Amino acid sequence: MELVLNLDKIQSESVSQYAKDILDNQNPYKNFKIENYKYAQLHKEVKSEILLRDINFSKLLDNTKNITSYISNPFDLTTNLNLWNYNNEDSFFRVSSLVKRETKSVNLDTFDDRNLFLDISQINENIHISKSSTNEVNLIIFNSKSNDEYPKSIFLDLSNSSKLNVVHYNVSNNKSFLYFETNLQDNSYLNFVSFQSDNIHTRNEFYASLNHECNFDLYGLNINNYGVNDNYSFIQHLKPSSSSREIFKSIVEKGAITNFQGKIYVDSIAQKTDGYQMSRSLLLDDISKANNKPELEIYADDVKCSHGSTVSKLDDEQIYYFKSRGIDSEIAKKILKKAFIVEIIESIKDDMLKNYSNELIESLLS
Amino acid sequence: MAATEQTIKQVNTLGSSDYKYGFSTEVDEIRPPKGLNEEIIKFISAQKDEPEWMLEWRLNAFKVFNKLPKPQWAKLNIPEIDYQDCYYYSIPKSLKDKPKSLDEIDPEILKTYEKLGIPLKEQKMLSGIAVDAVFDSVSVATTYKKQLSDLGIVFCSISEAVKTHPELVKKYLGSVIPVSDHSFAALNSAVFTDGSFIYIPEGVRCPVELSTYFRINAMNTGQFERTLIIADKDSYVSYLEGCTAPMRDENQLHAANVELVALDNAEIKYSTVQNWYPGDKEGKGGIYNFVTKRGACRGKNSKISWTQVETGSAITWKYPSCILQGDNSKGEFYSVAITNNMQQADTGTKMIHIGKNTSSKIISKGISAGKANNTYRGLVNILSKAKNARNFTQCDSLLIGNQCGAHTVPYIESSNSDSMVEHEATTSKINEDQLFYCQQRGLNSEDAVGLIVNGFCKEVLQHLPMEFAVEAQKLVAISLEGSVG
Amino acid sequence: MLEIKNLHVSIEEKKIIKGLDLSINKGEVHALMGPNGSGKSTLSYVLSGKDKYEINDGTIDYNGKNLLELDVDERANEGLFLAFQYPMEIPGVQTSFFLKTAINSKRKYLGQSEMDALEFAKLMKSKAEELNISTEMLKRDLNVNYSGGEKKKQEILQMSMLSPKMAILDETDSGLDIDALRIVSEGVNKLRNNDNSFLVITHYQRLLNYIKPDFVHIIADGKIVKSGDYSLALELEEKGYEEISQTA
Ligand SMILES: Nc1ncnc2c1ncn2[C@@H]1O[C@H](COP(=O)(O)OP(=O)(O)OP(=O)(O)O)[C@@H](O)[C@H]1O
Numbered sequence A: 001m002e003l004v005l006n007l008d009k010i011q012s013e014s015v016s017q018y019a020k021d022i023l024d025n026q027n028p029y030k031n032f033k034i035e036n037y038k039y040a041q042l043h044k045e046v047k048s049e050i051l052l053r054d055i056n057f058s059k060l061l062d063n064t065k066n067i068t069s070y071i072s073n074p075f076d077l078t079t080n081l082n083l084w085n086y087n088n089e090d091s092f093f094r095v096s097s098l099v100k101r102e103t104k105s106v107n108l109d110t111f112d113d114r115n116l117f118l119d120i121s122q123i124n125e126n127i128h129i130s131k132s133s134t135n136e137v138n139l140i141i142f143n144s145k146s147n148d149e150y151p152k153s154i155f156l157d158l159s160n161s162s163k164l165n166v167v168h169y170n171v172s173n174n175k176s177f178l179y180f181e182t183n184l185q186d187n188s189y190l191n192f193v194s195f196q197s198d199n200i201h202t203r204n205e206f207y208a209s210l211n212h213e214c215n216f217d218l219y220g221l222n223i224n225n226y227g228v229n230d231n232y233s234f235i236q237h238l239k240p241s242s243s244s245r246e247i248f249k250s251i252v253e254k255g256a257i258t259n260f261q262g263k264i265y266v267d268s269i270a271q272k273t274d275g276y277q278m279s280r281s282l283l284l285d286d287i288s289k290a291n292n293k294p295e296l297e298i299y300a301d302d303v304k305c306s307h308g309s310t311v312s313k314l315d316d317e318q319i320y321y322f323k324s325r326g327i328d329s330e331i332a333k334k335i336l337k338k339a340f341i342v343e344i345i346e347s348i349k350d351d352m353l354k355n356y357s358n359e360l361i362e363s364l365l366s
Numbered sequence B: 001m002a003a004t005e006q007t008i009k010q011v012n013t014l015g016s017s018d019y020k021y022g023f024s025t026e027v028d029e030i031r032p033p034k035g036l037n038e039e040i041i042k043f044i045s046a047q048k049d050e051p052e053w054m055l056e057w058r059l060n061a062f063k064v065f066n067k068l069p070k071p072q073w074a075k076l077n078i079p080e081i082d083y084q085d086c087y088y089y090s091i092p093k094s095l096k097d098k099p100k101s102l103d104e105i106d107p108e109i110l111k112t113y114e115k116l117g118i119p120l121k122e123q124k125m126l127s128g129i130a131v132d133a134v135f136d137s138v139s140v141a142t143t144y145k146k147q148l149s150d151l152g153i154v155f156c157s158i159s160e161a162v163k164t165h166p167e168l169v170k171k172y173l174g175s176v177i178p179v180s181d182h183s184f185a186a187l188n189s190a191v192f193t194d195g196s197f198i199y200i201p202e203g204v205r206c207p208v209e210l211s212t213y214f215r216i217n218a219m220n221t222g223q224f225e226r227t228l229i230i231a232d233k234d235s236y237v238s239y240l241e242g243c244t245a246p247m248r249d250e251n252q253l254h255a256a257n258v259e260l261v262a263l264d265n266a267e268i269k270y271s272t273v274q275n276w277y278p279g280d281k282e283g284k285g286g287i288y289n290f291v292t293k294r295g296a297c298r299g300k301n302s303k304i305s306w307t308q309v310e311t312g313s314a315i316t317w318k319y320p321s322c323i324l325q326g327d328n329s330k331g332e333f334y335s336v337a338i339t340n341n342m343q344q345a346d347t348g349t350k351m352i353h354i355g356k357n358t359s360s361k362i363i364s365k366g367i368s369a370g371k372a373n374n375t376y377r378g379l380v381n382i383l384s385k386a387k388n389a390r391n392f393t394q395c396d397s398l399l400i401g402n403q404c405g406a407h408t409v410p411y412i413e414s415s416n417s418d419s420m421v422e423h424e425a426t427t428s429k430i431n432e433d434q435l436f437y438c439q440q441r442g443l444n445s446e447d448a449v450g451l452i453v454n455g456f457c458k459e460v461l462q463h464l465p466m467e468f469a470v471e472a473q474k475l476v477a478i479s480l481e482g483s484v485g
Numbered sequence C: 001m002l003e004i005k006n007l008h009v010s011i012e013e014k015k016i017i018k019g020l021d022l023s024i025n026k027g028e029v030h031a032l033m034g035p036n037g038s039g040k041s042t043l044s045y046v047l048s049g050k051d052k053y054e055i056n057d058g059t060i061d062y063n064g065k066n067l068l069e070l071d072v073d074e075r076a077n078e079g080l081f082l083a084f085q086y087p088m089e090i091p092g093v094q095t096s097f098f099l100k101t102a103i104n105s106k107r108k109y110l111g112q113s114e115m116d117a118l119e120f121a122k123l124m125k126s127k128a129e130e131l132n133i134s135t136e137m138l139k140r141d142l143n144v145n146y147s148g149g150e151k152k153k154q155e156i157l158q159m160s161m162l163s164p165k166m167a168i169l170d171e172t173d174s175g176l177d178i179d180a181l182r183i184v185s186e187g188v189n190k191l192r193n194n195d196n197s198f199l200v201i202t203h204y205q206r207l208l209n210y211i212k213p214d215f216v217h218i219i220a221d222g223k224i225v226k227s228g229d230y231s232l233a234l235e236l237e238e239k240g241y242e243e244i245s246q247t248a
């Protein structure tokens, strides 16, 4: 039952056609949902004339421990994955990550530093990250100037009561695909903030399994992208009393297409789940496109789940208010754009990273 | 928690025997053999004395049907349907030669409608509502015909309209739902039996509610309703439909196509209370309700408003939609969908914004109980020319018990920067505090649940015409009996 | 300062202001009173330059300039200030940041350099103290979750920091408690001098006890139906709009 999946193949075909082919070939992964790729355009050609800028991340390196070279130990992902409880959906990216690829691992407990830096731009193997200590650690995942044909794949295991904050900078890529999967064990906590900017063609998939009383916050920001930017998330609450909070914001202009698909899944035993999801897009011109597909799939009754989604332009009334105070509309718009996304920056736990992100955003907005 | 548990128990003691429309009527029926083929289609067409073009249209639709796969998008578990194991046409013998007056109608049939609360006799006719009663494949009677025709309003069965107003039927039939839309639409186009036809002339406000009452009586019979409503410039009409069917162990198919066309400044209000037999507690029997409803706001300032209360059927697959073509046109969708026991529903709407300043509003309330699954699925699509388009969507789901599922799947697509789309959804369980409060004031738990759920649905129910709203409220409470968890 | 002649305004084809004349000189305070829906806020929006209002007829001269030709922010930078009846909430924008941006926009317009951060902080602090606004408040997002009265005070803070030449206060008094009313009025009086003017829209004579107007105008159905001095406000309080308008 060896499956060879290759993103090259779908350069010229639509994803759903390709997915159908896989299904017809008796995909061992049941319930493969073509719906998950409803808006995906993985085969999209990358426009080459756009010059992507270099992102200065030396400041990040100065203040953090670079653990990129520590990713080394071989890891048997496939046997371990059975523990991960993915009972219902499988991703195309997951399949292509698992097939014929080595997995290397790193254990965050081996470092004393509070801020760790991991550059995945050059890594082609699957990465398995684990953490079991209870101290709070900030992990920076950095990806820039890549032109991936295969998804980068990160599998994160957080053991009991472990805490981790991740800031993911996915910036200035011609083409980048990310598959991120995490298993949060009882009482663990993960805060994940993902910056997507200056990319031409990206797709990110975030999968999370939540056990007893764990907590997952996922924030995404999507600005200044040129081509297609897809974000897909699937958060499954498998055990009682866990909570998730997901906020995605996109500013879409200059012919870009932004797609967000996200699902909160609540198993029938996962009572007292608290799930929240918000996806908001600012659509600033008529040659661009914003598609949102937020989903709830709920099988337990004693839960609190909600999602919201908006697509709109900047508020004329607010711009008028700025102007009535003498602020010209260009500045007003810039401030309002910043106001729209500031919630995402604020969600970063570490002050140094918050400041860095703020500067990055400021430079992108001007 | 205790209160809920008690309710569940209480409810479980009630069986689906409570489906109060579950009786059947003993009448002799004319039926061609089971099966779906060109011969049957020719038979249906011949029975109805249809003109040649209508038969051609049907046969073409049948060809299309054979080529189309079953739609896959819904989150439903639809058993393989054997289209050959079903009757496609069934009419009471006594209706073969259309009765000229109510006196000629089989008293058994009249009694059926009376039992359903829809008297057809002049002296008892519902005031303010003109009714077209459809029994299996044929329209039984239409009330208030004279009064309406004085205003130039055409309200008759679609079979009659094919003969009396061929130009309108030719122009509009299939113009909103193309035959090739999906396989159920094609199937309906091939074998549709009866349904209503309404034409409101320019400048006329229809003074009464127009209504159709659908009744499936015969065994193993599919009902293929086809309704076409055209509101000419500056006109207004409000239309209601109700549906029931006897309790039978095998599943029956109801695949309807409903098309609405609103021209400049016209308004159509379409309300449905769907209470087909849902099957028993174990999921045996019940109607498969595969309905395609779509309205085109062709003219400027036109408006189409859908209100639905879906409580019946084993499977509901239904997305009443609006194509907002005319500038300033408006679409609305108000829905209550209740699933209990083994029922499944995948319902919602599509709002396609094409014209400028178009607006749409979607309010959906889903209630899931027993082992049922209830999905809201809806598309809001703002095309790039739809300057200043607005949409607001609110979807709330209520779960009663932990063996059911509630799902929300909105699709939001926008290509116009001057537009605004807002979607909100929540899922929760029935509020224990409210339940306790009601019980403390002396309501038994079942009534309390009925009350709270009605409150939850109020925003939708209040859009129903008065006469229906009261019925619908009772229905909401009844549907949850034996399922409230 | 401000000269409105025969102003006719409509919105979405509905006529709201129907031939309004009003002239305000330097150093004067005018009060504008009138029943709900008579067009007071509409007038203030038109003066500030909000779009969607159609000017069907009339002229507005502001310090020798044709006001109607200026954009909203130009008017503001020329010293026209509107304290809104319903101030806007702007989530994500800190109040202090907003104030700083506004001040620097004006300085830029006047060809001055940006105010330095320390100077600004001092200015904001002292003005806020005068109005009894806590510095905590200034760290919050602009008007978001402010109470009705707090929003009104915020408008006056902005006014005092921008020191306008022509300020229009649209029902700034409604929603203020007794102490706040006094504080806000004091703030206005402090700003008052021979070079600037005020147009105070209100329903209550009480405010005019604090801010003594030189003239009082009564507007009904889009026109000024009666003008007078402070005593007109007292008379109005006594008789109500109905009777006053009839005697006009
Ligand atoms: N966008 C609009 N479309 C239609 N009518 C409007 C619009 N805005 C204002 N109006 C109408 O214009 C009239 C004047 O409104 P305005 O707000 O100027 O009254 P006002 O004198 O300030 O009243 P109040 O004392 O209640 O504040 C009202 O009848 C109002 O309903």
Ligand SMILES: [Mg+2]
Binding pocket: C040, C041, C042, C085, C170, C171
């Ligand atoms: Mg006002």
